[in-house]
Amino acid sequence: xxxxxxxxxxxxxxxxxxxxxxxxxxxxxxxxxxxxxxxxxxxxxxxxxxxxxxxxxxxxxxxxxxxxxxxxxxxxxxxxxxxxxxxxxxxxxxxxxxxxxxxxxxxxxxxxxxxxxxxxxxxxxxxxxxxxxxxxxxxxxxxxxxxxxxxxxxxxxxxxxxxxxxxxxxxxxxxxxxxxxxxxxxxxxxxxxxxxxxxxxxxxxxxxxxxxxxxxxxxxxxxxxxxxxxxxxxxxxxxxxxxxxxxxxxxxxxxxxxxxxxxxxxxxxxxxxxxxxxxxxxxxxxxxxxxxxxxxxxxxxxxxxxxxxxxxxxxxxxxxxxxxxxxxxxxxxxxxxxxxxxxxxxxxxxxxxxxxxxxxxxxxxxxxxxxxxxxxxxxxxxxxxxxxxxxxxxxxxxxxxxxxxxxxxxxxxxxxxxxxxxxxxxxxxxxxxxxxxxxxxxxxxxxxxxxxxxxxxxxxxxxxxxxxxxxxxxxxxxxxxxxxxxxxxxxxxx
Numbered sequence: 001x002x003x004x005x006x007x008x009x010x011x012x013x014x015x016x017x018x019x020x021x022x023x024x025x026x027x028x029x030x031x032x033x034x035x036x037x038x039x040x041x042x043x044x045x046x047x048x049x050x051x052x053x054x055x056x057x058x059x060x061x062x063x064x065x066x067x068x069x070x071x072x073x074x075x076x077x078x079x080x081x082x083x084x085x086x087x088x089x090x091x092x093x094x095x096x097x098x099x100x101x102x103x104x105x106x107x108x109x110x111x112x113x114x115x116x117x118x119x120x121x122x123x124x125x126x127x128x129x130x131x132x133x134x135x136x137x138x139x140x141x142x143x144x145x146x147x148x149x150x151x152x153x154x155x156x157x158x159x160x161x162x163x164x165x166x167x168x169x170x171x172x173x174x175x176x177x178x179x180x181x182x183x184x185x186x187x188x189x190x191x192x193x194x195x196x197x198x199x200x201x202x203x204x205x206x207x208x209x210x211x212x213x214x215x216x217x218x219x220x221x222x223x224x225x226x227x228x229x230x231x232x233x234x235x236x237x238x239x240x241x242x243x244x245x246x247x248x249x250x251x252x253x254x255x256x257x258x259x260x261x262x263x264x265x266x267x268x269x270x271x272x273x274x275x276x277x278x279x280x281x282x283x284x285x286x287x288x289x290x291x292x293x294x295x296x297x298x299x300x301x302x303x304x305x306x307x308x309x310x311x312x313x314x315x316x317x318x319x320x321x322x323x324x325x326x327x328x329x330x331x332x333x334x335x336x337x338x339x340x341x342x343x344x345x346x347x348x349x350x351x352x353x354x355x356x357x358x359x360x361x362x363x364x365x366x367x368x369x370x371x372x373x374x375x376x377x378x379x380x381x382x383x384x385x386x387x388x389x390x391x392x393x394x395x396x397x398x399x400x401x402x403x404x405x406x407x408x409x410x411x412x413x414x415x416x417x418x419x420x421x422x423x424x425x426x427x428x429x430x431x432x433x434x435x436x437x438x439x440x441x442x443x444x445x446x447x448x449x450x451x452x453x454x455x456x457x458x459x460x461x462x463x464x465x466x467x468x469x470x471x472x473x474x475x476x477x478x479x480x481x482x483x484x485x486x487x488x489x490x491x492x493x494x
Contacts, residue, residue: 072283073198076271077489080194081187084272090179090186097172097179104172107165110157118149149350152341159336162328171321178314185307187486190270195476197267202282203469204263208256210461215253217433217454218246225447238447245451287468289416290475298405298482302398305483309401312394319387326380332368339363401481408478415471422464429457 081087122145130139158165225242228234268275293301302309342358344350369376433453439445479485 073195074489076198076267077191077194079273080190080271081489084190086186087190090183094176094179094183097176101172101176104169107158107161107168110155112153112155114153116151120145120147147345148343149346150341150343151350151354152339154337154339156335156337159334161333162331164325164328167321167325167328171318174314174317174321178311181307181311181314184486188307188480188483191485191489192476192480193270196473197263197270198282199469199472201263201267201280202284203465204256204260205281206284206465207462208260210458210465211249211253211256214454214458215246215249218242218249221450221454222246224441233443234447241447241451245454287419287471290412292409292412293482295406298409299402301482301484302401302405306401306481307483309397312390312397316387316390316394319383319390323380323383323387326376326383329376329379330369332366335365337363405478405481408474408481411474412471412478415467415474419464419467419471422460422467425460426464429453429460433457
């Protein structure tokens with residue numbers, strides 16, 4: 001099972017083309033963002049399907065040779081941020097909250113209404129007699145109905161309502177802030193998932209390489225023992241032990257290959273892309289111990305950057321506003337209105353009435369709640385309890401996050417010491433295997449010593465790979481916890 005050696009490139013295949021790119025992303029990512037933005041604009045203009053746009057974009061990048069200049073973890077994160085449906089859903093919540101802020105001003109602004117109507121009233125026939133003084137005779141008319149038309153316009157304005165309208169505006173703005181923070185929280189989760197799956201892929205690649213190297217050494221060992229067995233230098237048990245080790249190495253290669261394929265699928269899913277069977281290989285970079293913030297710095301970042309904690313703080317503000325609104329229900333409300341109207345038997349009479357026979361009314365009303373069956377006091381008490389509950393939730397969450405940050409900080413400090421030790425162990429295991437093989441070829445070591453040294457090297461390599469992977473996961477978790485992870489991967493178009 002021959003696998004090409006890692007040349008520092010990412011090897012991907014998408015549709016009919018192959019992606020072969022290195023890690024350099026700084027200059028060319030700007031080009032990729034520009035092309036992606038152009039396609040996004042065209043999609044809005046021509047209503048092109050988002051998945052179709054993404055496929056066209058990727059094909060264009062392939063044909064333009066842009067992928068020869070950079071596609072790594074940052075690129076995977078950018079693709080996820082550009083098209084992940086969970087982010088689009090969170091963005092809709094922000095849009096809805098923005099409309100809610102606009103609608104909240106309706107309690108402060110006047111309302112203007114226009115009305116018109118036409119009606120006919122029927123009744124038993126009636127005779128009405130009128131005197132014509134000019135001709136000195138009587139006029140008699142018979143009628144069973146009369147018509148009426150009306151038109152009017154009214155203006156209503158709330159002058160005072162106990163501050164409820166202003167507090168409702170503040171509530172809407174707070175809800176908008178919460179929606180924006182939830183969008184940030186979703187963004188952080190998407191980035192963290194991509195980082196996790198990307199490094200899971202890298203770990204699976206490296207463990208697969210270790211398994212293949214172990215299989216290669218096992219094959220070489222079987223070949224060596226076979227030759228020595230044919231010469232009568234070693235016993236058949238040595239050959240059988242070498243073949244058993246080879247079989248176990250073959251099984252391990254198959255397991256690692258399956259894990260590698262699954263890691264690839266998970267990464268594409270976290271990127272929000274469909275799995276067409278394309279392959280992708282993550283780039284390995286040396287892990288550098290990160291700068292670990294102090295307790296005071298971590299606490300400051302938690303209070304100012306962590307979106308979950310900021311949402312909890314905003315809920316306290318919502319509880320305070322709800323309590324103020326409930327208190328405002330006990331205060332009197334003052335409203336005013338102005339109305340202008342006219343009536344007539346038909347449209348001509350109505351138009352004449354609008355000019356000469358109109359009526360103008362002005363009204364000022366005061367409403368004072370005297371007794372409401374304890375509903376107002378109940379609302380006020382419930383709002384106060386809700387506010388206290390939000391305060392307790394905030395304190396609990398803050399303490400939990402502080403503990404989590406402290407645990408991660410200590411873990412990263414340990415990894416800074418453990419990883420160099422594991423690297424030294426790998427070097428020692430490689431040298432030990434080399435020496436044991438030489439001794440075995442000279443007949444001064446047993447096959448068990450060779451196999452033990454080989455297993456020790458494989459185990460030490462696997463331990464180093466897993467430890468670096470855990471360190472990277474903890475580093476990303478700390479940034480996500482402190483609310484700085486999304487700030488590192490903000491898209492230029494955002």
